[in-house]
Amino acid sequence: MKLKLRIWRQSDADAKGGMVAYELDQVSEDASFLEMLDVLNERLISEGEDPVAFDHDCREGICGSCSLVIDGQPHGPQAATTTCQLHMRKFKDGDSIDVEPWRAGAFPVIKDLVVDRSAFDAIIQAGGYISAPTGTAPDAHAAPIPKQDADAAFSAAACIGCGACVAACPNGSGMLFMAAKVAHLGLTPQGQPERHTRVLGMVAAHDQAGFGGCTNTGECSAACPKEIGLDVIGRLNRDFRKAATRAA
Amino acid sequence: MAVSGILLVLFIIVHMAGNLHVFEGREEMNAYAHGLRTLGEPLLPHESILWILRIGLIALAVVHIWSAVVLTRRSLAARPVRYKSKKPAKGESRHAAATMRWGAVVIVLFLAWHLLDLTFRTVNPVKDVPDAYGAVVATFSPERWPVTVFYLLALVALGFHLRHGTWSAVQTIAGPDTKWRKRTQALALAIALVVVVGFAIVPLSVTFGLVK
Numbered sequence: 001m002k003l004k005l006r007i008w009r010q011s012d013a014d015a016k017g018g019m020v021a022y023e024l025d026q027v028s029e030d031a032s033f034l035e036m037l038d039v040l041n042e043r044l045i046s047e048g049e050d051p052v053a054f055d056h057d058c059r060e061g062i063c064g065s066c067s068l069v070i071d072g073q074p075h076g077p078q079a080a081t082t083t084c085q086l087h088m089r090k091f092k093d094g095d096s097i098d099v100e101p102w103r104a105g106a107f108p109v110i111k112d113l114v115v116d117r118s119a120f121d122a123i124i125q126a127g128g129y130i131s132a133p134t135g136t137a138p139d140a141h142a143a144p145i146p147k148q149d150a151d152a153a154f155s156a157a158a159c160i161g162c163g164a165c166v167a168a169c170p171n172g173s174g175m176l177f178m179a180a181k182v183a184h185l186g187l188t189p190q191g192q193p194e195r196h197t198r199v200l201g202m203v204a205a206h207d208q209a210g211f212g213g214c215t216n217t218g219e220c221s222a223a224c225p226k227e228i229g230l231d232v233i234g235r236l237n238r239d240f241r242k243a244a245t246r247a248a
Numbered sequence: 249m250a251v252s253g254i255l256l257v258l259f260i261i262v263h264m265a266g267n268l269h270v271f272e273g274r275e276e277m278n279a280y281a282h283g284l285r286t287l288g289e290p291l292l293p294h295e296s297i298l299w300i301l302r303i304g305l306i307a308l309a310v311v312h313i314w315s316a317v318v319l320t321r322r323s324l325a326a327r328p329v330r331y332k333s334k335k336p337a338k339g340e341s342r343h344a345a346a347t348m349r350w351g352a353v354v355i356v357l358f359l360a361w362h363l364l365d366l367t368f369r370t371v372n373p374v375k376d377v378p379d380a381y382g383a384v385v386a387t388f389s390p391e392r393w394p395v396t397v398f399y400l401l402a403l404v405a406l407g408f409h410l411r412h413g414t415w416s417a418v419q420t421i422a423g424p425d426t427k428w429r430k431r432t433q434a435l436a437l438a439i440a441l442v443v444v445v446g447f448a449i450v451p452l453s454v455t456f457g458l459v460k
């Protein structure tokens with residue numbers, strides 16, 4: 001298939017940047033979106049041009065490295081799918097495709113399509129530790145956890161920290177990511193001792209990093225490759241209210 | 249945002265229900281308006297409760313608008329570079345981003361007109377304050393159809409505002425699980441529909457001569 005690409009090119013963090021058009025022929029339907037970009041990059045390198053920088057690592061949908069806003073949609077048009085797991089058969093011969101980086105003040109562009117997501121690390125760090133003993137793995141039955149809680153915690157823990165929620169949010173809020181972490185740790189017994197300090201610390205770090213405030217539009221959840229639901233945001237709000245009133 | 253919003257939702261429901269007195273005729277409607285002014289009398293001075301309620305409403309509106317401005321400014325700062333290509337929204341409240349802020353501007357403009365019209369009567373043909381019924385009938389008279397159209401447009405904005413605002417406020421304050429979130433969303437839609445229909449029926453009844 002033949003594609004007309006428009007890709008955001010920006011030589012470094014301070015450069016102005018803009019959309020640059022490329023035509024790519026003979027793209028295989030079986031190629032993943034990133035493999036399609038690999039093909040383009042090989043051509044650019046052979047022509048002596050600078051290849052398009054983009055983030056990727058596992059290419060199997062589990063690491064959270066890949067990003068890319070494809071035709072205005074973080075991780076592209078396919079629901080519950082990371083960019084690396086998106087395949088070209090989702091597109092048609094002759095399609096024009098726009099590729100942009102995550103757009104958020106808290107995620108500054110480093111180069112082309114690569115953004116700096118360390119603001120997420122700051123939120124995780126502000127969440128602190130859990131008081132779990134180290135050493136040999138404890139017996140699996142040592143801390144009983146109701147099945148529902150274990151399942152809910154596991155769904156929340158499926159968040160890969162990619163940042164698509166921020167990219168999709170009209171407010172540029174990191175609420176879904178943060179709430180997934182709060183839910184994941186707050187649902188298990190190991191996470192209880194620091195449950196309240198964690199939510200207060202994370203919310204402070206989130207706001208400090210310059211993410212916007214959540215207005216419950218739900219765009220985050222619709223874009224999330226791991227289908228994290230808005231219920232985690234409800235849980236964060238509940239925990240925050242309890243923690244804030246207790247701290248006051 | 250959420251707390252002031254929920255209280256304003258309660259006000260709007262009471263206000264909508266109060267307006268339905270218009271269907272009981274001039275006497276009853278004016279008695280209701282008079283009743284609002286004489287609440288607590290003779291124990292308390294004339295219009296005292298009404299003014300306490302009004303001051304409360306003004307405070308709520310100030311808090312609500314101020315929080316909205318803070319949130320909007322944070323959003324703008326949080327995305328300094330916009331996307332080149334737009335996508336249709338697909339979240340659970342997909343209309344919210346498009347309707348809440350612009351809708352709020354329409355509601356504020358409406359409110360300004362509305363107070364000049366039915367509270368202060370500046371732009372209303374009926375200056376006699378006790379005649380609330382006469383003022384309603386006069387303002388929505390068929391010759392003044394643009395007034396009615398503006399009302400209905402503002403109500404559409406209000407309907408969308410309530411449809412998102414009500415469940416969003418509950419999500420922020422109470423943090424329901426998935427089952428209760430879906431119920432809250434259904435309730436918010438029901439409230440929005442009841443409020444819009446309940447308000448709209450008054451001017452439409454005047455236009456079509458059911459109330460005169």
Ligand code: HEM
Nearest residue numbers: 267281302355359362366367380384399406447448450451
């Ligand atoms: C067809 C729709 C409506 C009608 C017929 C109507 C009628 C009235 C009347 C007669 C008053 C004066 C009450 C009095 O001074 O005794 C009033 C006041 C007021 N209305 Fe409405 N209204 C309508 C819609 C709305 C809407 C949609 C809003 C909200 C955004 C609203 C907000 C207010 C406020 C804030 C006041 C002032 C309350 C006060 O005077 O203390 N109204 N309305």
Ligand code: SF4
Nearest residue numbers: 159160162163165224
């Ligand atoms: S919540 Fe979803 S979209 Fe957000 S960082 Fe986690 S996996 Fe990515």
Ligand code: FES
Nearest residue numbers: 059063064066084
């Ligand atoms: S590259 Fe690891 S999730 Fe896409």
